Amino acid sequence: MKIFSTTLLTFIITITISYAQTIDSKILDPYGFVTKYDTTFNGIGPSVYILPLPRTLKDEMIDTYNEIQTFEEFIRSGFQNTRLISYFKPTSNAQNIHKIIPDTLVRDELENLIKGYEIQKNHVIVYSLYNILALELLKENNKKEAIESLKIALSYAQIENQTDDIAIIQSNLASIYLLTNQYGEALALENAYLLHALNVKNLANQASSQARIALIQAYSKDYQTAENTVIRKAIPLFNKSKFYDGKIEAWIILAEIYRNQNKHTEAQWFLLQAKDLAKEKDYNEKIATIEYMLGSSKLIQSNYKIAKKELEQAWKLAQNTQNKYLQLAIAEQLGRSYVYLKDYETAKNYLDHYWTLRNLLF
Numbered sequence: 001m002k003i004f005s006t007t008l009l010t011f012i013i014t015i016t017i018s019y020a021q022t023i024d025s026k027i028l029d030p031y032g033f034v035t036k037y038d039t040t041f042n043g044i045g046p047s048v049y050i051l052p053l054p055r056t057l058k059d060e061m062i063d064t065y066n067e068i069q070t071f072e073e074f075i076r077s078g079f080q081n082t083r084l085i086s087y088f089k090p091t092s093n094a095q096n097i098h099k100i101i102p103d104t105l106v107r108d109e110l111e112n113l114i115k116g117y118e119i120q121k122n123h124v125i126v127y128s129l130y131n132i133l134a135l136e137l138l139k140e141n142n143k144k145e146a147i148e149s150l151k152i153a154l155s156y157a158q159i160e161n162q163t164d165d166i167a168i169i170q171s172n173l174a175s176i177y178l179l180t181n182q183y184g185e186a187l188a189l190e191n192a193y194l195l196h197a198l199n200v201k202n203l204a205n206q207a208s209s210q211a212r213i214a215l216i217q218a219y220s221k222d223y224q225t226a227e228n229t230v231i232r233k234a235i236p237l238f239n240k241s242k243f244y245d246g247k248i249e250a251w252i253i254l255a256e257i258y259r260n261q262n263k264h265t266e267a268q269w270f271l272l273q274a275k276d277l278a279k280e281k282d283y284n285e286k287i288a289t290i291e292y293m294l295g296s297s298k299l300i301q302s303n304y305k306i307a308k309k310e311l312e313q314a315w316k317l318a319q320n321t322q323n324k325y326l327q328l329a330i331a332e333q334l335g336r337s338y339v340y341l342k343d344y345e346t347a348k349n350y351l352d353h354y355w356t357l358r359n360l361l362f
Helices: 002-028 057-085 094-100 107-119 123-139 143-159 163-179 183-199 203-219 223-241 244-259 264-281 284-300 304-318 324-340 344-361
Strands: none
Touching: 057 123, 057 163, 057 324, 057 344, 094 123, 107 123, 123 143, 123 163, 143 163, 163 183, 163 203, 183 203, 203 223, 203 244, 223 244, 244 264, 244 284, 264 284, 284 304, 284 324, 304 324, 324 344
């Protein structure tokens, strides 16, 4: 009996130690990788060092796309700035001005050229050169000096009473004020341009000005007024003047107005109208922008397959343009759509494009 009790006790102790070691092993080695270690170790530090599992491509892509999402506002701002710069208008004598300045003229040389014509008091050439200088400054993201250049240009145009160019310079100033969030000043100047277009009865310029006024109203978050300005004023004038490029832009602006209110279904409807007209007129760069906006909107609605398809088309078209901000925006959104669709290899490819473009621009 004593022998049996001793044997039973030994068995229980063995089982207990084995179970305890199993528990310790699971605590120390949750992955089950460690099979041998010194259970009698009683020194400083843990008995077993367990390194974390290596990150999978899935983990890396999900984490990285979450991290870069905070940079989206900078991309959106750059993309919008590029679009607003495209509204910048040359003065009426720009063709003659470009004959006296080489295409490769750098900023310092341009400023010296301006000083020379100021000495000669050739105000017409001076204000045209200041207008060109303002555009160059704007491309460098130097909005403050661009505004000052346009103010000087405006003063010289007013000395010469060149009403067409006064209106043009005022509209260019309005575009920069829109970039600097000075909406009241932008609206006043664009209304001045519209008044001139009405006086000279230029329907296309009236239509474009109404579209820009709607954009200013939208930036000011006066969405209802902006919608009415596009639908009731700009679009009818574009139809009358048959200015199709401007009409496409008006549809895009209207889509932006609805998108900013999270009305994505309405925004997509107007984008489709713009897309049909852009295809008819073969405006590929506008189609790239439209496809990007469609895909981005679908992404917000979690319609990932359709978003991917539209963003892929946008990417293909954007490669033939110089718009790097558009390419960057598409790369980020397209890569994100692949993450949602669990195609992490392709997501990584677009992440590489993203970093290349982002480092180039920022």
